[in-house]
Amino acid sequence: MTAALLEVDGLVxxxxxxxxxxxxxxxxxxxxxxxxxxxxxxxxxxxxxxxxLLGLIEPSAGTVRLCGADLASLPRRRRRAVRARAQIVFQNPLASLNPRMTVERLVAEPLRLHAGLRGERLSERVDALLGDVGLDAGHRRRYPHELSGGQAQRVAIARALACEPSLLVLDEPTSALDVSVQAQILNLLADLRDRHGLAYLLISHDLAVVRNLCTRVGVMFAGRLVEVGEAGAVFAAPRHPYTAELLASAPGAGRAALMAGEEAADPGGPRRSGGCHYAPRCARRAELDGPEACARDRPTLPDGADGAACHFALATRREGRAHHDEGVSL
Ligand SMILES: Nc1ncnc2c1ncn2[C@@H]1O[C@H](COP(=O)(O)OP(=O)(O)O)[C@@H](O)[C@H]1O
Ligand SMILES: [Mg+2]
Structure with missing residues (x-):
C-alpha cells in the first residue's frame, strides 16, 4: 500500500x-x-x-498528519521541517510576493532559509528553479510589479518548489490570471507534476481546471466533504445532489463553473447543527417530499471508500455513460 502523504481526520x-x-x-x-x-x-x-493542512492556522479539532507526522504534536523545529514538505501557491501571486524583493531574492529566500544554500550553489539553484518554471535569467533583477500576472505566478511556483516538497497545495492558482495565461500555467503545473512526481491538492471552482490537473475530486459544501471519487466518474454520474447542482450550473466545457455561487447571499450554505447542511437547498429532498432523516441525521461519506454523504444519494447510471467519458469506472 502506498504511504499516505497527507492524512486528515475530523478536521474542524x-x-x-x-x-x-x-x-x-x-x-x-x-x-x-x-x-x-x-x-x-x-x-x-x-x-x-x-x-x-499546512499548519498556517490551528484547527479547532481534528488531526493533520503530513508524511506520517502529526503536525500539532511535533516539537517546533521538527514541525518546520515537516511543514516544508508541503507548499502552497495562492490565487493572487502579486499579493503573495514581497514587493520589495527582486525575483532573484524571492526565489533565493527559501533556499537560504531551509536548505542553507549560499554563494555559487545558491545562484545555480535559483537559475535551475527559474528555468523549471519557464522564466529566463533576464527576470532575475525584476520586482513583482514589473512582472505580468503569469510571470508572477511562475515566481510563486518557483518559490514553492525550492525546498523540493512532496505536496503542492494550489489554491485557485489560475483564477486571478487572464484567460490567455491560464492555460500556460495549467500546462506548467501538469508538466511539473510529471517531472517532480509531486502530489497536488488543487482547490478550484473551475471544473475545467480540475479536469486538466486531477484524477480525484472531493466536493465541498458548507465546510463538509459531500462527495469523493475519481474525477471522471463524479463528473459523469454525480451521486450527491449538490454535485449534480454544481455540474448543472457548469454547462458546456464547465468553465468558470461555480461563479454563480460567488454571488449567492449565503454562498457557503447554512451551517446547522443537526442533519444535512445541504437539505434546505436540496432538489432531491424536495422531490422525495422532505424525508425527516435529512433534517435530523448528519449524512457521512462511506468509510474509506468513494461515494456521497447523502441519505438518498443518486443512483449511478451505468448504461450509456462509458462513451461520454473514457476511462470512467463506476
Ligand atoms: N480569518 C477568518 N475569520 C473569520 N471567518 C473566516 C476567516 N477566514 C474564513 N472565514 C469564513 O469561513 C468561511 C469559509 O471561507 P473560505 O475558507 O475562505 O472559503 P472558500 O475558500 O471556499 O471560498 C466563510 O464563511 C468565511 O467568511
Ligand atoms: Mg478560497
Missing part, C-alpha cells in the same frame, strides 16, 4: 467562539504523487481547509 475550524464552522469535520487522505481536487462554491471552506 471555527473562527471565534460563536462563529460558524468554516470546516466542519473533514477526513481525507492523499498518497504520494496523487492529484486531488477540492471543488465547491465560494465560502464553502476550501481555503480554510488548505490553511489548516
Amino acid at each position: 475550524k471555527q473562527f471565534g467562539r460563536h462563529g460558524a464552522r468554516a470546516v466542519d469535520g473533514v477526513d481525507l487522505r492523499l498518497v504520494e504523487g496523487e492529484a486531488l481536487a477540492i471543488v465547491g462554491e465560494s465560502g464553502s471552506g476550501k481555503t480554510t481547509l488548505a490553511r489548516c
Whole structure:
C-alpha cells in the first residue's frame, strides 16, 4: 500500500467562539504523487481547509498528519521541517510576493532559509528553479510589479518548489490570471507534476481546471466533504445532489463553473447543527417530499471508500455513460 502523504481526520475550524464552522469535520487522505481536487462554491471552506493542512492556522479539532507526522504534536523545529514538505501557491501571486524583493531574492529566500544554500550553489539553484518554471535569467533583477500576472505566478511556483516538497497545495492558482495565461500555467503545473512526481491538492471552482490537473475530486459544501471519487466518474454520474447542482450550473466545457455561487447571499450554505447542511437547498429532498432523516441525521461519506454523504444519494447510471467519458469506472 502506498504511504499516505497527507492524512486528515475530523478536521474542524471555527473562527471565534460563536462563529460558524468554516470546516466542519473533514477526513481525507492523499498518497504520494496523487492529484486531488477540492471543488465547491465560494465560502464553502476550501481555503480554510488548505490553511489548516499546512499548519498556517490551528484547527479547532481534528488531526493533520503530513508524511506520517502529526503536525500539532511535533516539537517546533521538527514541525518546520515537516511543514516544508508541503507548499502552497495562492490565487493572487502579486499579493503573495514581497514587493520589495527582486525575483532573484524571492526565489533565493527559501533556499537560504531551509536548505542553507549560499554563494555559487545558491545562484545555480535559483537559475535551475527559474528555468523549471519557464522564466529566463533576464527576470532575475525584476520586482513583482514589473512582472505580468503569469510571470508572477511562475515566481510563486518557483518559490514553492525550492525546498523540493512532496505536496503542492494550489489554491485557485489560475483564477486571478487572464484567460490567455491560464492555460500556460495549467500546462506548467501538469508538466511539473510529471517531472517532480509531486502530489497536488488543487482547490478550484473551475471544473475545467480540475479536469486538466486531477484524477480525484472531493466536493465541498458548507465546510463538509459531500462527495469523493475519481474525477471522471463524479463528473459523469454525480451521486450527491449538490454535485449534480454544481455540474448543472457548469454547462458546456464547465468553465468558470461555480461563479454563480460567488454571488449567492449565503454562498457557503447554512451551517446547522443537526442533519444535512445541504437539505434546505436540496432538489432531491424536495422531490422525495422532505424525508425527516435529512433534517435530523448528519449524512457521512462511506468509510474509506468513494461515494456521497447523502441519505438518498443518486443512483449511478451505468448504461450509456462509458462513451461520454473514457476511462470512467463506476
Ligand atoms: N480569518 C477568518 N475569520 C473569520 N471567518 C473566516 C476567516 N477566514 C474564513 N472565514 C469564513 O469561513 C468561511 C469559509 O471561507 P473560505 O475558507 O475562505 O472559503 P472558500 O475558500 O471556499 O471560498 C466563510 O464563511 C468565511 O467568511
Ligand atoms: Mg478560497
